[in-house]
Amino acid sequence: MVAKTLYGFEEVLATELRNLRAQKVQLGNRMVSFYGDTGFMYKANLCLRTAIKILKPITSKRIRNEKDLYNFIQSIRWDQYLAVEDTFAIHATVNSTLFNHSKFIALKSKDAIVDKFRKETGKRPSIELNHPDLSIDIHIQQDLCTVSLDSSGGSLHHRGYRTATNIAPINEVLAAGLLLLSGWDGQCDFLDPMCGSGTMAIEAAMIACNIPANLNRKEFAFEKWLDWDMDLFEKIEEVCLNKTRDFHHSIIGMDKAPSAVRKALTNVENANLNDFIKIQQGDFFESTKQVEGPLHMVFNPPYDERLEINISEFYAQIGDTLKKSYPGTNAWFITGNLEALKHVGLRPSRKIKVFNGKLESRLAKYEMYAGSKRTKFQQK
Template sequence: MENFKMIAKTLFGLEEVLAKELRNLGAQDVQTGVRMVSFVGDKGFMYKANLALRTALKILKPIHSCRVYNDKSLYSGIQNVDWSQYLDVNDSFVVDVTLNSDHFNHSQFVALKTKDAIVDQFRDKFGKRPNIDKDFPDLRINVHIHDEQCSVSLDTSGSSLHHRGYRTATNIAPINEVLAAGMLLLSGWDGQGDFLDPMCGSGTIIAEAAMIACNIPANINRKEFAFEKWSDWDNDLFEKIEDSLLNKTREFHYTITGYDKAPSAVEKAKNNISNANLEDYIIIKHENFFETKKETSGPLHMVFNPPYGERLDIDMERFYREIGDTFKQGYPNTNAWFITANLEALKFVGLKPSRKIKLFNGKLEARLVKYEIYEGSKKAKYNNPNQ
């Protein structure tokens, strides 16, 4: 099988994490950009990347590039592709557009021009044309224009890869699965210890934590990928790749726990964990974090997504002060990470974060912060490194 270039799209701040994932999977020529990582692999690796990558939103396969500066140059650039290689006249397609150009300011216009160029080519060749289907197309085409550079790609994934397939019930402000996995990997979570999400909501972070701990492929529960509708779809190869990934799963000998004070959230989390077939690894409890103490004797790894005050009416100053107090009083020997877009509220935690990583939660600029809570005082920790 021949190798070709692919592009994995991701969220801001997760580019290096995704590049590391790709290298670990066996990708060649891995190069990071902004919100994307390019790499080289064959068709089997394309299947593998879609199944296994935790921090990729989409895998694109570039097929053409050209310079565009007006609607005519765009039309002729798209017409320079032999679309019958990828589409049958009876197939359906859709065009997704990403723009960053002074020449074009409306993605809908670019999508329309691209569609015209493709259907005109079919009409001229075959006297009939493929249809547009926005919901279930046979081919999803991605057009990316940056300044005058236009890249045309086939979308191998279909719907965003954060749609893992296990989350049917969500709470207020659920976290994107790709962001959750990225936060966990940035925090250094590798499954070699006990884990707690003290405000677990619908269970996304604990589900992703369990899949990382057990090396379960991120998208094993997904119903479909776009490449399954392509003319060169190889079901035997796909099943072989799937089996080889599942053979690399590992045992997990620690605890993963989720708390939430809302009974409805606990119920939703349990349903989602069950959908993901992860009940053997995860305990979910109806608890108010601020009334808890650490349950394990060894080191604890904590990652969570507290409310920011965007969609929930909370006294932020008091809430974030309680986070800090609970850390100090109840959670010695813990590495605690959380994400927040309420940068003002961080002042009230009353502890100094040892790390701050800029990320975005949706459109909100956020920080992933780390607090190291020591056993006893910090000074004692340094005086007695074995403590």
């Protein structure tokens, strides 16, 4: 099988898969391949935090032209996956000098499937782009055509808990990936000081408590497959829920906008995480550290012109606030404005290249010691 992900999260996703006991895990470009049975496919969709989709390849073949493609697609036993009364959709990606139009590949493949059903039954399945019974993925790499079934359906970042959002909300998969890259494991207190609609705090709580990432999702594509096994899925879900763990620290989401606080509260309630997350109104630049021990901070500050901020002043305030008010804190934040980091006034101990959508970004870490850094190292 293949798990798709975002740039920079391949190793994180591979670790997730190994922790779930996937076999033969191999990294690729924005994807990780692995082996597992039907039950593991269910578990991967339910539990993986950094996967966008889980694809189940069914066959592949080398092709040279559109006739080869048509004949190859027609040769597949589609009645094993699709009833004539069902609907289907095809998504194609092409990286080839032989083919250059993904939409044409999708159209030609659709024709092959429809013609096969019409020839064998006198009827044909219908196309449904938004909510099909079967979603088919066709990937052409040079002359190798791989046909897969999309077991997820809509992107797995649609967790199901977020019904209220603000301007430029962070993608749930991106949020989870940033948290895992930062080393968040739920072993200390956590703060998102610019929480928006609460996504980072919610993902942090789910990681801390080992709650399956997509527990609140309404449905997966595999629930419409001809071999859908509800009993198996419910058994796997029960096993995963039995592996949740207690959390004995605080998770706080803070935002100065009352509208953001209201939305975050709604989303936290949707995720059934009221016992683990506190949402409060407050201005980060006027705040101080509220806990005595180590604090883990991950946030997504504004860096877009639409949000009408003075970038240089704003990022200078971030640095000043961290330096003056947050000793004993590992602070991480993502920015798509690479120049903005120069205004923080602190030297990041790490910078990791990631993408927020199509925007190249950096996840930067600032280690704020209690006392001077020299004192910190002398104590060791």
